[in-house]
Amino acid sequence: MAMMPKRRQSKLQIDSFYSKDDPWGYFTNEHDYRRREIIVSELRKYNLIRALDIGCGNGFVSEGIPAKNVVAVDISDAAIEEARRRSGSASIDYRRASLFELPSLDLGSFDCILITGVIYEQYIGKSLPLIYQLVDELLAPGGVLACVHIDEWSLARFPYALIKTTRYKYRQYTHLLEVYRK
Numbered sequence: 001m002a003m004m005p006k007r008r009q010s011k012l013q014i015d016s017f018y019s020k021d022d023p024w025g026y027f028t029n030e031h032d033y034r035r036r037e038i039i040v041s042e043l044r045k046y047n048l049i050r051a052l053d054i055g056c057g058n059g060f061v062s063e064g065i066p067a068k069n070v071v072a073v074d075i076s077d078a079a080i081e082e083a084r085r086r087s088g089s090a091s092i093d094y095r096r097a098s099l100f101e102l103p104s105l106d107l108g109s110f111d112c113i114l115i116t117g118v119i120y121e122q123y124i125g126k127s128l129p130l131i132y133q134l135v136d137e138l139l140a141p142g143g144v145l146a147c148v149h150i151d152e153w154s155l156a157r158f159p160y161a162l163i164k165t166t167r168y169k170y171r172q173y174t175h176l177l178e179v180y181r182k
Contacts, residue, residue: 021082022058022082026057026058026060027060029171031169031170031171032060034168034170035061035148035168035170035175036060036061036064037064038166038168038177039061039064039114039116039146039148039177040061040064040065040066042146042164042166042177042179043065043066043067043112043114043144043146044066046111046112046144048065048066048067048068048111048112048144049067049068049069049111050067050068050069050070050071050108050109050110050111050112051065051067051069051070051071051110051111051112051113051114052070052071052072052073052102052107052110052112052113052114052138053065053070053071053072053073053114053116054073054099054102054113054114054115054116054118055073055074055075055099055115055116055117055118055123056072056073056074056079056080056083056094056116057074057076057079057083057117058079058082058083058086059072059082059083059084059086059087059092059094061114061116062083062092062094063086063087063088063089063092065092065112065114067091067111067112068091069091069093070089070091070092070093071092071093071095071107071110072092072093072094072095073094073095073096073097073098073099073102074094074096074097075096075097075098075099075123076096077096080094080095080096099118099123099124099131099134100127100130100134102134102138103134103137107138109138109139109140109143110138110139110140110143111140111142111143111144112143112144112145112146113135113138113139113143113144113145113146114146114147114148115135115145115146115147115148115149116147116148116149117148117149117150118149119131119147119149119154119156120149120150120153120154128155128156131156132158132159135158136159136182139182140182141182142181142182143181143182144179144180144181144182145158145160145179145180145181145182146177146178146179146180147176147177147178147180148175148176148177148178149175149176150170150173150174150175150176151167151173151174151175151176152173152174154176157178158178158180160180160181160182161180161181161182162178162179162180163179163180163181164177164178164179165177165178165179
């Protein structure tokens, strides 16, 4: 199993990675289509109006989020450019922003927040308590939080009611989808 990088990546490193078309190979990998269907199928169970996709990358999962309006953010300018180029939906507002910049965007609250592959030390350093606070400020009362991460890498467990846990094989890893209700 590959180990998670321990050093925090810079925005420049992330942008450089996203300078290639589909750098993760999402659009050509059956594991990613299955992952997206698992996430989207779970979110279809809720009547979502406003959703926030944190760490949207190139928009691969964002395009399937079953909400009337989606704000999708990523720290990488290159990823956001690719997401906009690939997008087939007028209901998605792609924005370049880091997780830590979200409060300054004055986005209001969301009845769903999706966080996919972001809460790793390589991206957030040791700021997990701050992440909990930022998410709490953005998630509406009664809202749904869906977190999807490599099980072996993520230590985040949010302080809400855990309503569903799904583990599934993803490439050489085990993915963990946790759905919480605030």
